[in-house]
Amino acid sequence: MTTADPTRSDGRLDGFRSDRAYLGADHGRNERRTWIVAAICAVTLVAQLAGGLLFRSMALTASGLHMAAHVAALLVAAGAYALARRHAASPRFAFGTGKIGDLAGFANAVVLGMTAVLIAVESFQRLLTPEAVDYASALPLAAAGLAVTVVCVWLLKPTAHGRHDLNLSAAHLHLSADALFGVLAIAGLLAGQRLGWRWADPAAGLAGAALVGQFAVGLLRRAAATLLDMNPSADLTTQIRTRLEAEGERVVDLHLWRLGPGHHAAVAVVSAADPQPVEAYHARLRGLEGLSHLTIEVRRPESVRV
Structure with missing residues (x-):
């Protein structure tokens, strides 16, 4: 001066x-919850992909692919929590490590958007050339996947303090989108089974892709606003x-x-x-x-x- x-x-x-410890009030608790949910989703992912390939269901396969993105997102989120905690007092970070979670949220939003594009492309191809689907076998697996996702959504539900945690919000949003995607998948399978609408299954995949894409854009905007110091x-x-x-x-x-x-x-x-x-x-x-x-x-x- x-x-x-x-x-x-x-x-x-x-x-x-x-000090430089600008971490969320529930940082440790959120980290533990994220690791638990990541493990649950990994098991569900294997079951959904196997079922989708076995029963030739695009909606179920798409749900599995979307769950794969969730597993990756949850691992990134959990890793961000661990990294922020480990280096919270490091003098290398002038204003602490609180934004590591926001960076993870931005990365997860990009992955979520890419997943939406991949699902949309595959669903459109199936819409043009419908394939036979084993509805009787695919429906129970889709319902089970939805039940698991709902449990995970509940486990990651932000607390009063957690509403400020973009890293947790991103993980929760991933799973919430998957729960809605699961509902669409079940609706498409039921329409195909009971009404004979073979196009309903890939149409459900397209609708889910649009929904996931919308969530990804909203998350990108929130994360970018923080990273750019708006x-x-x-x-x-x-x-x-x-x-x-x-x-x-x-x-x-x-x-x-x-x-x-x-x-x-x-x-x-x-x-x-x-x-x-x-x-x-x-x-x-x-x-x-x-x-x-x-x-x-x-x-x-x-x-x-x-």
């Missing part, structure tokens, strides 16, 4: 974190500005970004003709939910060059 008497704080006052909360930004300007000061520069699940950082430059000690400005922001790291610079009006 070039000004003569600015006051600055680096976020090490009481009420804000001075403002995560207009409401929190407004609260910070309002509190810092409570006694006639002017906030001339303010940046807010996400550090990890439930954690945000803010950097603010405050212009004040009669500046108070920086501790006073910290006190104004203390207690704001989700604000974990704070840097405030206070300058007199004549020295402000932002």
